[in-house]
Amino acid sequence: MARLLTSSAIRSLSRGLAISPTKKWGQNFVVDANTVRRIVKVANLDADDVVMEVGPGLGSLTLALIEVARHVIAVEIDPKLALALPTTVAHRAPEEHRRLTVVEADAARIKPEQMPEAPTALVANLPYNVAVPVVLHALETFPSLRKGLVMVQAEVGDRLTAGPGSKIYGVPSVKMAWYAKSRRAGSVSAKVFWPEPNVASGLVAFERIESPKANRVEVFGAVDAAFGQRRKMLRQSLKSWAGESADAVLERAGIEPTRRGESLDIAEFVALADAKEALGDAAPPPQEA
Template identity: 60%
Template structure:
């Protein structure tokens, strides 16, 4: 253990002390490497004025690395045992910074601004693999005060989030994330830094908030969903249900300046927003 951070022995001891066994159901893989959490804090570019929203703090590895660097950490933990244990761990490892921590026992997919003690400026989290994309999109939509996010996710998810038009893995997560932010890969993380070690590698994704397109979000997301639900189809066919008919879809695409024979994987978020703005009226 170094500078109050948790190593493998401390993580296992804390888990045993609180009767906690990592569960696949909640996607629990605890970080046991201090260098990894230091790296995450550095790449996240957080500072003394930031209020960080941390989703799934687990046993506190990343929390302890964040506390010296920021004004406050608001940790949202769905497992009540972990949520109850975290304040004690922080008090023991970093007593002079314990007052910077607030813990909320809740499902991150249902948390609203009213639930938090302060407006978060950054999301920094080791997101559970099974809900990573929904949690990220929910946070970006629910907390407009977030200026950036640094999330650790399964490598495959990181690739999808950071993919650009034309990529074979470009899809719904890629486009929807770009509604809110500029998205880029920020490094890879090996399985050995986790306990238990997952069977897959992980990746870091950095998102910087930007102004969304001048269009209705829900309508744009409906177009995105329709375009990729049948990604092998041309847009005039894939969007027929959304527009009401293939002819109406063709008209909307042409009005938006998009080739009706193109496929969703060729479009960026601005293209989808323009299509949404030209939805035919019933």
């Protein structure tokens, strides 16, 4: 069994590597072993899971993940941390360290060819400033991802899991719903981090669903337009996406033009995209000069 990192061990490693957590990459290292164990338990991993861990840092969560997963692929943007992690894991988990692969890359832009194996689960303590793009990029780029548990800023977690009609329901909520069912899975004290963040943290769990049979680009275009001017009625906000056809698209989709984006669920955004495409297909061909 791996020897998990304690608060003193993390600070010692940091000094030895001349590493200080940086705001640039949103680094807040978890220094509490009980929190790490809790995250792995709530993630509900199987022995055959291939876990994609984003931002492993000094290895607090990594050491707990390799105890239960078949393979952990740690994606780290910081070159110094990426270089140091295999040595730390080999020292503290001599029996399991071969289950780890470290990939030095930006998780918000990583491509399948950069990964040694297709991941089945995403488990990570995500930098607050990039949490949403990282989660959505992972779900879009890796169809093999079946589930995940991410630690994020509490406010971000609320937005990812919000439903229609809520004041915090918006672009992240709808796009997450395209890929997965998500839920809040608990809160995390600021005291388990070094340095302590000045915001609350929480866990978000998700399970992939079959995405709608629709043009994702058009659906997301409708979502971006609707929430780009969220205080305006759809007949106005959707003009940046559907142009002067906005009213016709709404009518064909069976959606009242006086509604606002925050009242629509993912199925209604799909209906909008389908209606726009149908109207485009029905348009007469341009007349020859």
